[in-house]
Amino acid sequence: MALLPVAEAQARLFAMARPVAAETVSLHAAAGRWAAADVVARRTQPATDLSAMDGYAIRHADLPGPWTVIGESAAGRPFPGSVGVGQATRIFTGAAVPAGADAVLVQEEAARDGDRLSLAGEGPGHVGRNIRRRGLDFSTGDRLVAAGERLTPARIAVAATGGLATVPARRRVRVAIAATGDELVPPGHADPTDLPESNGVMLATMLAGWPVELIDLGILPDRLDVLREAFAGVAADLIVTTGGASVGDHDLVRPALEAAGGVIDFWRIALRPGKPMMAGRLGEAMVLGLPGNPVSAFVTATLFVLPLVARLAGAAEPLPPATRALLGEDLPANGNRTDYLRAEIRDGEAFASTIQDSSMLLTLARSSCLIVRPAGAPAARRGESAEILMIA
Numbered sequence: 001m002a003l004l005p006v007a008e009a010q011a012r013l014f015a016m017a018r019p020v021a022a023e024t025v026s027l028h029a030a031a032g033r034w035a036a037a038d039v040v041a042r043r044t045q046p047a048t049d050l051s052a053m054d055g056y057a058i059r060h061a062d063l064p065g066p067w068t069v070i071g072e073s074a075a076g077r078p079f080p081g082s083v084g085v086g087q088a089t090r091i092f093t094g095a096a097v098p099a100g101a102d103a104v105l106v107q108e109e110a111a112r113d114g115d116r117l118s119l120a121g122e123g124p125g126h127v128g129r130n131i132r133r134r135g136l137d138f139s140t141g142d143r144l145v146a147a148g149e150r151l152t153p154a155r156i157a158v159a160a161t162g163g164l165a166t167v168p169a170r171r172r173v174r175v176a177i178a179a180t181g182d183e184l185v186p187p188g189h190a191d192p193t194d195l196p197e198s199n200g201v202m203l204a205t206m207l208a209g210w211p212v213e214l215i216d217l218g219i220l221p222d223r224l225d226v227l228r229e230a231f232a233g234v235a236a237d238l239i240v241t242t243g244g245a246s247v248g249d250h251d252l253v254r255p256a257l258e259a260a261g262g263v264i265d266f267w268r269i270a271l272r273p274g275k276p277m278m279a280g281r282l283g284e285a286m287v288l289g290l291p292g293n294p295v296s297a298f299v300t301a302t303l304f305v306l307p308l309v310a311r312l313a314g315a316a317e318p319l320p321p322a323t324r325a326l327l328g329e330d331l332p333a334n335g336n337r338t339d340y341l342r343a344e345i346r347d348g349e350a351f352a353s354t355i356q357d358s359s360m361l362l363t364l365a366r367s368s369c370l371i372v373r374p375a376g377a378p379a380a381r382r383g384e385s386a387e388i389l390m391i392a
Contacts, residue, residue, distance in 0.1 A: 042163035148316025227256030243292025
């Protein structure tokens with residue numbers, strides 16, 4: 001079977017994914033979710049002309065003064081009257097500009113003696129100076145957040161300012177995580193010769209802050225009947241397994257999924273590390289079988305698990321954002337798989353770890369990015385630009 005290119009595997013995965021149901025949630029519960037529909041403003045911001053500075057609201061035509069101060073406008077306490085010829089009102093930042101006024105004389109350019117105000121500087125250069133006009137930010141009916149955009153703190157804030165207390169969002173994605181392997185023990189196990197299971201907590205923390213409900217299936221033994229029952233009995237939108245995804249005698253994830261009624265869509269990806277990843281469905285649930293090697297599991301989770309969760313959660317752009325960096329050293333030509341090299345950014349340059357053996361988890365822990373080396377890429381020289389994925 002030919003290895004599937006990464007981009008094609010991602011496209012096939014997204015084609016299988018159906019976003020979870022939408023619901024209406026409070027702004028406080030919306031953080032990190034994706035908008036299920038456009039969020040539209042119910043009010044105009046600002047709702048009226050506001051002062052951008054502390055000073056005096058005047059008529060620009062009355063420059064260079066003097067003026068008579070007839071009142072005050074503060075945020076939340078607007079001046080109730082209007083400004084006539086030769087008149088001014090004391091005004092503060094964020095306060096409503098009184099009717100009749102069309103500019104703000106900043107206080108640093110004003111001299112006041114009782115109710116008499118005179119110019120002590122150049123004054124506002126034009127009509128509208130130091131005024132934030134009504135609707136400067138947005139108007140009623142404007143789209144504030146597009147469907148498929150993530151509800152970040154700033155987008156939640158603009159929804160609140162737009163007059164909304166709730167937003168349409170996808171419900172949380174139910175993600176079940178299972179580690180497989182007779183050799184694994186829980187972290188903190190007393191016998192130092194045993195192998196602590198690290199993929200489960202790694203995946204859980206990678207999804208921290210995401211709109212998910214985690215289902216921990218724990219460590220499952222290399223037994224077909226146990227695996228089949230575990231997979232068939234879980235109610236999830238996505239089942240993620242680690243280990244047992246290759247073709248050895250003890251690699252039972254694929255046959256267990258098929259025995260539970262699952263269908264494998266693709267298997268074996270043209271990437272390094274992480275080639276033996278597989279994807280399919282089990283009933284209504286998506287299934288991703290990651291390699292058991294923690295480094296391979298991390299890379300495939302970055303490329304497939306996180307994007308799939310984002311797509312299920314309604315993201316219009318689910319792939320991790322790529323950026324570029326200059327290489328800090330030469331890199332050899334690449335083979336027939338896309339390489340994701342663990343690397344550090346130092347002084348603005350990317351330095352690949354000297355040893356890229358996928359067993360070396362400490363190398364990953366010390367990395368801040370992955371250098372992406374496409375299949376068949378020629379040798380690269382120091383100072384050349386390369387695509388990178390930030391991971392820390």
